[in-house]
Amino acid sequence: xxxxxxxxxxxxxxxxxxxxxxxxxxxxxxxxxxxxxxxxxxxxxxxxxxxxxxxxxxxxxxxxxxxxxxxxxxxxxxxxxxxxxxxxxxxxxxxxxxxxxxxxxxxxxxxxxxxxxxxxxxxxxxxxxxxxxxxxxxxxxxxxxxxxxxxxxxxxxxxxxxxxxxxxxxxxxxxxxxxxxxxxxxxxxxxxxxxxxxxxxxxxxxxxxxxxxxxxxxxxxxxxxxxxxxxxxxxxxxxxxxxxxxxxxxxxxxxxxxxxxxxxxxxxxxxxxxxxxxxxxxxxxxxxxxxxxxxxxxxxxxxx
Amino acid sequence: xxxxxxxxxxxxxxxxxxxxxxxxxxxxxxxxxxxxxxxxxxxxxxxxxxxxxxxxxxxxxxxxxxxxxxxxxxxxxxxxxxxxxxxxxxxxxxxxxxxxxxxxxxxxxxxxxxxxxxxxxxxxxxxxxxxxxxxxxxxxxxxxxxxxxxxxxxxxxxxxxxxxxxxxxxxxxxxxxxxxx
Numbered sequence: 001x002x003x004x005x006x007x008x009x010x011x012x013x014x015x016x017x018x019x020x021x022x023x024x025x026x027x028x029x030x031x032x033x034x035x036x037x038x039x040x041x042x043x044x045x046x047x048x049x050x051x052x053x054x055x056x057x058x059x060x061x062x063x064x065x066x067x068x069x070x071x072x073x074x075x076x077x078x079x080x081x082x083x084x085x086x087x088x089x090x091x092x093x094x095x096x097x098x099x100x101x102x103x104x105x106x107x108x109x110x111x112x113x114x115x116x117x118x119x120x121x122x123x124x125x126x127x128x129x130x131x132x133x134x135x136x137x138x139x140x141x142x143x144x145x146x147x148x149x150x151x152x153x154x155x156x157x158x159x160x161x162x163x164x165x166x167x168x169x170x171x172x173x174x175x176x177x178x179x180x181x182x183x184x185x186x187x188x189x190x191x192x193x194x195x196x197x198x199x200x201x202x203x204x205x206x207x208x209x210x211x212x213x214x215x216x217x218x219x220x221x222x223x224x225x226x227x228x229x230x231x232x233x234x235x236x237x238x239x240x241x242x243x244x245x246x247x248x249x250x251x252x253x254x255x256x257x258x259x260x261x262x263x264x265x266x267x268x269x270x271x272x273x274x275x276x277x278x279x280x281x282x283x284x285x286x287x288x289x290x291x292x293x294x295x296x297x298x299x300x301x302x303x304x
Numbered sequence: 305x306x307x308x309x310x311x312x313x314x315x316x317x318x319x320x321x322x323x324x325x326x327x328x329x330x331x332x333x334x335x336x337x338x339x340x341x342x343x344x345x346x347x348x349x350x351x352x353x354x355x356x357x358x359x360x361x362x363x364x365x366x367x368x369x370x371x372x373x374x375x376x377x378x379x380x381x382x383x384x385x386x387x388x389x390x391x392x393x394x395x396x397x398x399x400x401x402x403x404x405x406x407x408x409x410x411x412x413x414x415x416x417x418x419x420x421x422x423x424x425x426x427x428x429x430x431x432x433x434x435x436x437x438x439x440x441x442x443x444x445x446x447x448x449x450x451x452x453x454x455x456x457x458x459x460x461x462x463x464x465x466x467x468x469x470x471x472x473x474x475x476x477x478x479x480x481x482x483x484x485x
Contacts, residue, residue, distance in 0.1 A: 027403055034387045034401035112399075134429075141431040147403035150436045152417065153426025155406055157399045159417060162406075163426045194422075 001060070001102040005264045009123025013251040016171040016264055017082075018126040020133040023156045023165035024115040024140070025147040031157045032112055037093055040110055044096040047109045050143050051098045057139050060100040067095040067108075073282060076273030082120070084108055105132055107140075112157050113165070115140065126168055175248045221249030225303060228296055233289040239270050239296060257301035266299050307333035320419075384408035448477050 004017060025031060029043050044066065051064040067075065067088055075089040083103060088095050088111045096109035108116040117140070119132040147155040154165040161167075177183055187197045224245035228234075234242075247263045249255045268274055270292050276283055279291060307315045313333030320329050382391040389401035391409060400406065406413070418424040430436075435443075442450060451474050458467040 025403065030387050030402040031400055031405075033397060033399050034389065137429075138432065142433075146431045148431050148434055149403070149406055149426070150438075151425050152406055153428065154431075155400070155403045159398075159400070159413070160420055162417065163421055163423075164428045 001104075003103050004120050004122040005268070006262060007122045009121065009125060012123035014172055014174075015124040016173055017120050017122055018124060018129045019082075019118065019120045019169045019171070020126065020129040021167045021169075022115075022117040022133050022137050023113040023154065023161045023167075024117065024137065025155060025157070026114050027145045027147045029114060032110065032114075033157065035093070035110070040093040040095075043114060044094045044109050047107070047115060047144075048096050048098065050140055053143055054098070054136060054139050058105075058135060060102065060105065062098055062100050062105075064096065064098045067097050068093065073273055073276050077271070077277045078273075080271035080273050081268050085111060085116075087111055105136060107136070113161070124170065126170070130168070173244070173247065173251075175244065217248070217252070218254050221245055221252075221254050225249070225255060225300075228300055231293045231296075233286070234270075234293045234296065235289055236270060236272055236292065239292060240267060243267050243270075256304040258304060259301040261299075261301040266296065269299075270295060305331050307331065307336050309333075309336040382409065382412070448474060448481075451477070 026043065026047075029035060029039055035043070048064040048066075051062045055062045067084065068091065075084070078084045078097075079086055079089060081103070083099060083106055084097060085108065088097075088108050091110065093110060095111070098107040098109070100106070104120055106118045108118070117133050117136050119129045119136070121129045121132075149155050153163040156162050156165055174183065177186060183197070190197050224242040228239070228242050228246065243263055243266060246255075250257065250261075250263065269278065272288065275288060275292055275295065278295070283291065305315045307313050308331050310333060313335060315331035316334050317332045317337040318329065319332060319337075320327065383389060384401060384405045385408065386404035387401035389405055389408075391412070394400065394405070394409065400409075414424055442453060445453075451470055455467055455470040455474065458464075458470060
């Protein structure tokens with residue numbers, strides 16, 4: 001089965017991915033901040049066990065693991081791929097993860113809530129993401145007794161999540177709004193509708209900045225391609241900026257790749273953690289910048 | 305729109321309060337809102353996750369007074385029997401300690417949950433096998449009472465055919481009861 005960033009999807013130039021998160025807690029354990037270390041171990045093991053049942057009842061294969069015992073580098077790589085949250089990696093208590101083989105469904109165990117069920121699809125397809133998460137939730141609710149309140153609904157650590165425990169999000173690529181300096185205004189406007197907008201991967205698209213004419217954009221896109229093609233050292237920040245510009249060029253069809261090329265996959269692969277996992281060793285930052293440039297040169301398609 | 309309080313700056317914070325069905329609205333500028341809620345606009349708005357939590361605890365704090373004063377006045381502080389979390393601890397960390405906290409702090413929370421969530425009652429999905437208190441009460445009722453509730457429901461939904469059917473069923477049961485007696 002294809003990973004989410006490899007499947008063809010609707011509006012995937014602007015909407016990179018759609019995500020659903022469900023926050024759930026088990027009735028028999030205290031919530032995160034009152035959970036003892038011993039209880040955390042018990043709870044994580046108990047939830048990890050449910051992976052088998054979930055596998056039997058869905059069309060996917062799942063793996064479960066402890067997160068707190070993983071190497072730092074593997075944790076970082078998973079955060080960069082949006083599989084787990086920084087909060088989960090920062091915890092010293094026992095933490096766990098159930099992950100589907102195609103990385104579309106994950107359950108973080110002992111994050112801010114006992115279970116954080118997450119699903120992701122490529123492009124704009126929030127309904128499919130919801131269907132997947134809801135199905136897993138149906139299965140787990142048959143295994144565990146959830147903390148559920150007659151009046152308030154699903155109970156969560158933080159009162160902002162109580163009720164459905166659901167959060168829906170799109171990851172969007174907005175180079176033109178960023179360039180026009182309109183993102184601040186957009187954040188304000190969206191806030192009125194209960195929608196929050198924030199940056200991922202830092203401010204990668206920022207320096208597409210202040211381009212006004214088509215010619216300027218075309219020039220900038222080709223310059224970026226040139227640097228990516230010939231540079232011998234690239235920091236992750238530089239590489240992200242250049243790849244964002246390249247993506248803009250591809251979306252606007254200013255440049256066309258001769259070979260198949262997945263810019264989003266490359267963006268994840270060149271993050272520090274993932275790059276080192278590819279190399280199977282820890283490497284210093286200068287060495288890493290060289291390896292990153294090599295890696296990009298290898299993956300970068302020829303253009304028409 | 306100008307701020308209701310200072311009448312000088314553009315209002316950016318819309319604050320609606322509903323007490324016993326009476327609705328009052330306030331439109332405040334950032335400065336006045338900061339003064340009233342000690343909520344810092346600006347930097348925190350870029351990080352909705354933390355700002356929501358801090359906004360919540362400042363609103364809660366202002367609503368229900370200082371928990372320490374409350375303690376002095378009543379001799380004990382509001383707390384949760386199950387996990388031991390006190391109300392002031394909750395205000396500080398912005399997180400509940402266990403499922404029972406929602407009941408323990410229910411009185412002071414209800415209004416605030418309505419403010420954050422736009423509603424104080426969940427109407428969506430329920431876990432498998434979840435039986436609410438109302439469901440349970442209905443389940444233990446005599447058959448006639450159950451049918452009467454369904455009859456009311458059908459009338460409210462204007463499902464008159466169903467209502468007529470239920471009415472006949474109730475009549476039949478009543479008759480049987482009388483005969484048996």
